[in-house]
Amino acid sequence: MSAHPCADSYSHALAVAATIGLESNGHDVTVLDLYDIGFTAAMSKDEHDAYTAKQPPLDPMVLEHADLVQQAETLVFVYPTWWSGPPAVLKGWLERVLVPGVAFTFDANGKVQPALTNVNRVVGISTYGSPWTYVKLVNDNGRRMLTRAMRLTCGRGTKSTWLGLYSIDTSGPNDRTAFLDRVEHSMAKLRSTR
């Protein structure tokens, strides 16, 4: 899942580097470029009703994504961090795709049970305007959302990998190139099995 409005952005270059790395290792990669495919960011009233009634997603694009997620062994999120979290379109992707019956179910007591046990690993690749210390100070909320809330709700024993480029506003071309390399190499080393 890639979420940046501009196709010529550094964030897109990171998604490409991740894809190249994964494919070099024989992984089968599907890229969902959320801006490019015109993914709707907000959960609608009808979708919220369907969620509450534990009905399947209504939007064909969301159904397609739900199907992909249920087959995936690794989920990779590539995005710029804004206000300590993912862009609205990626937040909306979680809300609209990872619904009851797709990502988790409720047991008889109303407790959440993971349903994405097919997912072995969650990977986050993000750029931050702020330095690392500040990101930690505000709690790195996007990372927490993906590596805790989502990982714990959807999977069992799911691992996580986090790759961040901090202080991007003051970073030079060397820092950016080095991070692209790091992303590609990390993804090339990723194993699909536990």
Place this chain on the structure above:
Amino acid sequence: MNTLVVYCHPDPESFTATIREAVVETLTAGGHDVRVRDLYGEGFDPKFSAEERRSHMTPGPHESVEAHAEELHWCRHLVLVYPTWWSGQPSMLKGWMDRVWVRGVAWEMPPGGKPVKRRLTNVRRITAVTTHGSSKWVNMVEGEGGKRTVTRSLRSVCHPLARTEWLAMYGVDTSTAAQREGFLTTVGRKLAKVKK
């Protein structure tokens, strides 16, 4: 106190809508000047666009969110009313932050790599009123991302002494009507104490 209530829920009959009514009623009765933004109601577009991205080095809001930016500078008390989803703000509210809290509105970037300068020093108080489907314990384990986004990330560009208040109801999915009523009472009691 000039108070901006930003409300976000797709269903006008939701419990969050009831909370908003209680919030607005209490604050109005307290003599505050209250403005309400209903993001779903007005059909707010939460997607930060390619055009906005390309002009993001130029300070100031995009023309489509100028009124939102003006209100943000007008208020002394910012109140966010929303359900917590995936431990954070709904995408609709996150998009309001992405699009309205931009350079020249919420912050400035001084030249020479100096730290970001806060622009919302008019905001002296931030209150978040939210519901969580899961328990407080689960939210603690998950890191309370939504809470930190408000009390740390958003607060960082407001007045240095801005107060934050977190009014959250946990376990709303399995709550009883009496518990929800109790939460509304708590919200009313807390907001009634806010000085004019």
